[in-house]
Amino acid sequence: MRVVAIGGGTGLSTLLRGLKPHVAPPGSLGVPPRSPAVTRLTAIVTVTDEGGSSGRLRREFGMLPPGDIRNCLVALAEDEQLLTRLFAYRFSGGRGLAGHSFGNLFLAALTHLTRDFSKAVRTSSEVLAIRGEIYPSTLSDVRLKARLVDGRILHGESRINQTPKRIRRLYLVPSGARALPEALAAIDEADLITLGPGSLYTSLLPNLLVHGIAAHIARASCPKLFIVNLMTQPGETRDFTAADHLRALQEHAQGLNLFDYIVLSNQRLSPALIKRYAAEGAAPVVNDLDGVRELGVTPITAPLLGADHVARHDPARLARLLFRIARSR
Numbered sequence: 001m002r003v004v005a006i007g008g009g010t011g012l013s014t015l016l017r018g019l020k021p022h023v024a025p026p027g028s029l030g031v032p033p034r035s036p037a038v039t040r041l042t043a044i045v046t047v048t049d050e051g052g053s054s055g056r057l058r059r060e061f062g063m064l065p066p067g068d069i070r071n072c073l074v075a076l077a078e079d080e081q082l083l084t085r086l087f088a089y090r091f092s093g094g095r096g097l098a099g100h101s102f103g104n105l106f107l108a109a110l111t112h113l114t115r116d117f118s119k120a121v122r123t124s125s126e127v128l129a130i131r132g133e134i135y136p137s138t139l140s141d142v143r144l145k146a147r148l149v150d151g152r153i154l155h156g157e158s159r160i161n162q163t164p165k166r167i168r169r170l171y172l173v174p175s176g177a178r179a180l181p182e183a184l185a186a187i188d189e190a191d192l193i194t195l196g197p198g199s200l201y202t203s204l205l206p207n208l209l210v211h212g213i214a215a216h217i218a219r220a221s222c223p224k225l226f227i228v229n230l231m232t233q234p235g236e237t238r239d240f241t242a243a244d245h246l247r248a249l250q251e252h253a254q255g256l257n258l259f260d261y262i263v264l265s266n267q268r269l270s271p272a273l274i275k276r277y278a279a280e281g282a283a284p285v286v287n288d289l290d291g292v293r294e295l296g297v298t299p300i301t302a303p304l305l306g307a308d309h310v311a312r313h314d315p316a317r318l319a320r321l322l323f324r325i326a327r328s329r
Contacts, residue, residue, distance in 0.1 A: 001038050001326060004190040006137075006207050008046035008068040010312070011198030011229065013075035016043060016132070018315030020076055022323075023131035041132035042186040043072045044213070046206045048144050048172075051158045053090075053100045057108050064117045064136060068203075070103035073121075076130035083128055118180065135186070137207045140177035144206060146170050161202045162235040170201050170252060172209040179212040187216040192326045195259070196227035197313055200245055201236045205252050218256040223329045225322065226259040226297070230269075230304075230311045234281030242299070243291030250295065261325060262297050265304035265313070273311060284311075300325065 005015055023038045047064045049055065054065035070087060077084040087103035103124075110120035121134055146154045148165040160167070187193060198204050208214045217224060228245050232238055237245065242264055249258065264287045269277075277283065292299045302321050306314040 001191045001323075002040040002042075002186075002189055003038050003322075004042045004044065004186050004193045006044045006193070006195045006204075006213075007198040008049075008203035008207070009198045010071065011196055011203060011227075012043060012045065012068070013071040014197065014313055014315050015194065015227070015318060016041075016072055016075040018313075018317075018319030019322075020131050021316075022319065023076075040186075040189075041076070042183070042190075043076070043132060043134045044137050044183045044186070044207060045069050045072055045134060046203055047136045047138060048142055048157050048202065048206045050143070050156050053104045055158070056100070057104060061108055061112065062141070063108060063111045064139070064141065066104045066107035066111075067101075069121055069134060069136065070101060070107060072134050073103065073124055073128055073130055076125075076132045076134070077128035081128070087124075087128065133182075133186075135180050135183040137183065137213060138177040138179055138210045140174065142177045142206070142210075143173045144170065144202065145173050146201065157202045160236070161199060161233070164235070164238070166238070167201055167236065170205050170209065172206065175209075177210050179210045179216075184212050184216050187213070187220055190220060191222050192322065193217060193220055193222060193224045194227055194322065195225070195249075197229050199233060199236055200229070200240075200248060205249070208249065208253050208258075214253040214256055214258060217258045218253075223261065223326055224259045225261045225263055225300075225325065227263040227313070227318070228285055230265050230285065230313065231277055231282045232285055237285075238281065239283075241286040241288045241291060243288050243295060245285070246292060246295050246297055257296060259297055262292055262299050263304075263318075263321065264299055264301045266301040267303035267305040269305065269311060273309070277311060 023041050045068050049065035054067035058065050090101045091097040111117050146160045146167045147169045149168050289299045306312045
């Protein structure tokens with residue numbers, strides 16, 4: 001199987017961790033003893049981050065933000081390797097260093113040396129011997145702009161994901177940013193395409209706004225799945241149901257019918273977890289299955305909650321579900 005996973009943030013890296021055991025290691029002649037095996041795994045990652053270490057590097061060096069790319073590199077590398085731990089290491093002190101991760105600085109240095117962000121990502125992939133390939137969705141220096149329901153305009157990811165008002169429309173600035181040809185080729189050759197989980201307006205939709213990506217997904221004949229977050233996000237999707245998430249995707253893809261299935265968790269969260277998230281203004285996403293079907297998409301529900309103390313998908317369960325859907329097609 002050739003799998004393309006599109007997204008950003010912690011959601012994409014969570015999915016990649018579940019898929020990694022099914023991918024043959026670099027340089028191996030065979031495939032791992034799993035069925036089905038992934039012969040090619042491609043991550044297409046958003047590059048609109050403006051906060052934290054990534055934002056500082058972006059402002060100071062004029063480079064694309066490396067943070068989401070770094071998370072994917074670490075997710076697809078061998079966990080026991082010292083280099084993987086090194087890439088994830090974050091400095092807690094030091095003038096100018098506090099808050100930076102080593103992986104971000106490594107990518108910044110490689111970008112400066114090669115003058116090519118995509119080549120820096122490829123080189124880092126070789127250093128970590130990752131199981132797969134990672135592409136930024138575009139090499140253009142893009143930013144986010146959002147128009148709210150009250151008509152106000154917000155600029156930048158950091159402001160957009162904190163707004164208490166609903167977002168009516170999201171834009172890329174500049175609007176003509178083009179996708180990497182390698183990313184589009186991977187979509188064309190895929191046996192399975194996924195979007196999510198991840199922040200709807202700041203991790204997922206920015207990829208679909210890059211010229212070429214939505215059109216190539218729409219043309220693909222393989223199963224295409226949208227994986228919805230377990231929880232709403234107070235700054236982006238307050239009170240959103242599953243159908244609301246899907247409707248936003250369709251509106252921003254200019255009406256293109258991109259996805260065959262929407263993947264939803266039907267596992268109940270503990271009262272303590274619900275209470276903790278409610279204090280932050282978040283709640284479990286409501287699975288309004290009839291509303292999803294009215295949008296022409298088939299809902300698939302399964303227990304997908306991870307075992308840790310946060311509302312996050314279980315990587316292994318999610319990967320197994322994706323393979324079952326692919327086999328059914």
